[in-house]
Amino acid sequence: MATRSGVVEFDPEIRRLEQEIAGFFAEKASEYTGRHPIVSAVMAYFYIRRNLTQQDLRRLTGFSAGTISKAVRQLVDMNMVTREMIPGTHTHVYKMETLPFRSPKYFMQTTQNLEKRREEIEKMKETLDAHSDDMRNIDGYQQVYAVITHLQKQIARVPQFMALIEEELEELIKQEKGKT
Amino acid sequence: MTRNPNVPSEEKFRAVERSLVEIISDFGYLKGRSSKTSTVMAYVYIRGEATQQLLRELAGYSLGTVSAALQDLEQLGFVSKRASPNSRGYVYSLAGTFSQVMSRSMTGFQDYLSETRGFLKEVETKLHEKSLSEKSGYKSLKRFLDEMNVLIPAYQHILQKYQAAPSSRKKEDTTNGDP
Numbered sequence: 001m002a003t004r005s006g007v008v009e010f011d012p013e014i015r016r017l018e019q020e021i022a023g024f025f026a027e028k029a030s031e032y033t034g035r036h037p038i039v040s041a042v043m044a045y046f047y048i049r050r051n052l053t054q055q056d057l058r059r060l061t062g063f064s065a066g067t068i069s070k071a072v073r074q075l076v077d078m079n080m081v082t083r084e085m086i087p088g089t090h091t092h093v094y095k096m097e098t099l100p101f102r103s104p105k106y107f108m109q110t111t112q113n114l115e116k117r118r119e120e121i122e123k124m125k126e127t128l129d130a131h132s133d134d135m136r137n138i139d140g141y142q143q144v145y146a147v148i149t150h151l152q153k154q155i156a157r158v159p160q161f162m163a164l165i166e167e168e169l170e171e172l173i174k175q176e177k178g179k180t
Numbered sequence: 181m182t183r184n185p186n187v188p189s190e191e192k193f194r195a196v197e198r199s200l201v202e203i204i205s206d207f208g209y210l211k212g213r214s215s216k217t218s219t220v221m222a223y224v225y226i227r228g229e230a231t232q233q234l235l236r237e238l239a240g241y242s243l244g245t246v247s248a249a250l251q252d253l254e255q256l257g258f259v260s261k262r263a264s265p266n267s268r269g270y271v272y273s274l275a276g277t278f279s280q281v282m283s284r285s286m287t288g289f290q291d292y293l294s295e296t297r298g299f300l301k302e303v304e305t306k307l308h309e310k311s312l313s314e315k316s317g318y319k320s321l322k323r324f325l326d327e328m329n330v331l332i333p334a335y336q337h338i339l340q341k342y343q344a345a346p347s348s349r350k351k352e353d354t355t356n357g358d359p
Contacts, residue, residue, distance in 0.1 A: 010315075010317030010320075011312065011315035011316045011317055014318060017307060018317065021321075033212070033288070033289065034213045034252065034256045035211060035213060043212070074212065099331065117203055120203060127196055131189055131193075135193045143228055144196065168337075172334035
């Protein structure tokens with residue numbers, strides 16, 4: 001039996017394994033990476049099912065409508081999933097085309113976001129420099145200035161590092177695929 | 181009508197500080213963290229150290245929210261606390277330098293990958309043991325496991341390579357086959 005987005009009822013044994021996987025990511029991804037457990041669990045269902053509506057997710061996870069709506073919004077912001085209207089309905093389907101770590105698109109969009117941030121930080125620094133005589137004694141000025149300078153340096157290094165990793169990832173994936 | 185010339189500067193400065201907090205907390209949000217936890221982290225990072233009371237004032241959250249966020253951040257090893265010398269509470273600060281925190285989170289990520297790999301192996305074993313290959317959902321689950329079997333080792337390779345010297349390492353001749 002399929003719902004509107006085409007979600008299939010899994011065999012009970014397989015469904016149990018799926019729940020184990022969602023539970024694992026909810027616990028471990030938040031323990032190690034700080035990702036919110038609900039976001040991790042919802043992501044895990046996308047890893048397996050790929051296309052889901054909010055209603056599907058409510059049914060699969062047991063979370064409330066509000067919780068699911070907030071989680072999918074964050075996943076869209078993170079570029080993990082895309083949102084599409086199902087033709088002839090008012091319902092959205094959320095899609096994860098490939099696993100997020102696999103897609104170069106994911107890295108590229110992260111880099112685009114960084115470029116925007118880099119510009120903002122540059123402007124902030126200009127503001128602080130332009131008013132340094134009036135501002136330098138304000139509580140927190142030194143710390144904010146130091147953090148801005150540090151971030152500027154870190155962000156400048158990221159695109160190159162990302163490109164390197166992406167290139168190697170492609171190569172390694174090819175090798176690993178060759179093994180199986 | 182005279183105004184204290186420092187008031188506009190202070191306002192302008194606070195606006196810069198708030199934008200900085202937004203930027204830093206957005207990095208956390210885009211990693212899937214809760215936006216409140218990310219905001220608290222941003223203030224601790226910027227201020228260097230802060231009490232729960234100060235964080236409440238800066239972020240505008242309830243005591244419960246601030247204290248839950250700090251607990252998460254402590255568990256992640258991003259933030260550490262010590263007894264405050266002049267009040268009953270604690271002073272929270274970044275757990276080490278920025279690069280120490282980053283490198284610790286890289287090590288954490290490696291542990292995460294190997295634990296995930298082990299767990300998914302178990303799932304795969306169960307999937308095969310019970311001869312579920314004709315059942316509904318098998319293909320979806322199998323596809324995910326197959327992809328992870330390729331991706332996790334690839335990431336493990338990369339992390340191992342860059343952990344030693346993340347910035348200075350050039351792309352060396354990739355001697356194939358070394359573990």
